[in-house]
Amino acid sequence: MSHVRAFLSQAEIGARVTALAAEIRQDAGPGVPVHLVGVLKGAFIFLADLMRQMDGPVSCDFIAVSSYAGVKSTGQVQILKDLGQSIDGRYVVIVEDIVDTGLTLAYLQEVLRARAPQSLRTACLLSKPSRRKVGVPVEYIGFTIDDRFVVGYGLDFDEQYRHLPFIGVVQGVE
Ligand code: IMP
Numbered sequence: 216m217s218h219v220r221a222f223l224s225q226a227e228i229g230a231r232v233t234a235l236a237a238e239i240r241q242d243a244g245p246g247v248p249v250h251l252v253g254v255l256k257g258a259f260i261f262l263a264d265l266m267r268q269m270d271g272p273v274s275c276d277f278i279a280v281s282s283y284a285g286v287k288s289t290g291q292v293q294i295l296k297d298l299g300q301s302i303d304g305r306y307v308v309i310v311e312d313i314v315d316t317g318l319t320l321a322y323l324q325e326v327l328r329a330r331a332p333q334s335l336r337t338a339c340l341l342s343k344p345s346r347r348k349v350g351v352p353v354e355y356i357g358f359t360i361d362d363r364f365v366v367g368y369g370l371d372f373d374e375q376y377r378h379l380p381f382i383g384v385v386q387g388v389e
């Protein structure tokens with residue numbers, strides 16, 4: 216395995232995730248059940264940490280979509296694994312690892328909005344604004360980063376590195 220140079224430490228990520236959880240709870244209001252929808256696979260570690268930092272009622276579900284890569288510029292992606300429960304009338308927060316072009320998130324927001332949640336917000340651990348192809352609202356952003364391919368904390372390169380507790384850049388892929 217190649218060496219990964221860390222640029223966001225476990226401690227930095229932890230502190231930011233705790234702050235995001237507090238912001239989400241503050242906006243939802245005390246006692247409001249918050250339903251987190253994690254986007255597989257990249258968001259599973261972020262969601263697990265975020266959820267454990269949330270006060271009050273919180274539940275989760277997961278959805279998996281095909282990569283936009285190789286798909287036409289319409290950004291059409293497909294649902295590979297759908298949610299297990301209805302989101303009708305619920306206070307939903309999409310939990311995504313990274314917003315890059317924005318195509319995946321724009322599609323997901325459209326699909327989920329059509330299912331009539333009471334509220335639909337989005338939390339992304341990372342954002343690469345310089346890569347955006349479509350404007351997409353993201354209420355909660357952990358860190359804004361430059362256009363670099365990053366791994367760790369759920370993010371992969373060819374299914375490797377998801378387990379790393381920090382976020383970094385694979386040496387040689389920069
Ligand atoms: P988007 O549709 O271009 O915004 O793509 C978002 C998806 O691409 C993310 O959910 C990731 O799975 C993947 N992705 C984008 N940038 C990176 C990266 O730097 N490292 C790992 N995966 C990435």
